[in-house]
Amino acid sequence: HVQLVESGGGSVQVGGSLTLSCTVSGNGDGSGNWCTGWFRQAPGQEREGVAAQRIGNTVAADSVKGRFTVSKDNNKNTLTLQMNSLKPEDTAMYYCAATRSCPRQLFLAVGYSYWGQGTQVTV
Numbered sequence: 001h002v003q004l005v006e007s008g009g010g011s012v013q014v015g016g017s018l019t020l021s022c023t024v025s026g027n028g029d030g031s032g033n034w035c036t037g038w039f040r041q042a043p044g045q046e047r048e049g050v051a052a053q054r055i056g057n058t059v060a061a062d063s064v065k066g067r068f069t070v071s072k073d074n075n076k077n078t079l080t081l082q083m084n085s086l087k088p089e090d091t092a093m094y095y096c097a098a099t100r101s102c103p104r105q106l107f108l109a110v111g112y113s114y115w116g117q118g119t120q121v122t123v
Helices: none
Strands: 004-007 018-025 035-041 048-054 059-061 068-073 077-082 092-099 119-122
Touching: 004 059, 004 092, 018 035, 018 092, 018 119, 035 068, 035 077, 048 068, 059 068
Parallel strands: none
Antiparallel strands: 004 018, 018 077, 035 048, 035 092, 048 059, 068 077, 092 119
């Protein structure tokens, strides 16, 4: 079955950087119409889409564009989120997600079937 395991969270000062990684297993080589993405959720807030990847294309949410970069290593089936110029408002639990068929709205959490356990980022 499909499993997602995140790593790389932690505490960082304002303006610092962190790299999150998500290793996906059980989805073959992740080709086809698989989508993977990063979401985050702060206490008392809804889960927010941060970045997504689909068939070689990546997209970042407006709130992080220019600061966060998502990339996928197809050989390792790993999705990486590079976060630069971190702000206090970036503090949240970050989750990796995947789905077999990309939702029309890439940043809609209900469109994803598989989730990791989350990793905390504190700025």
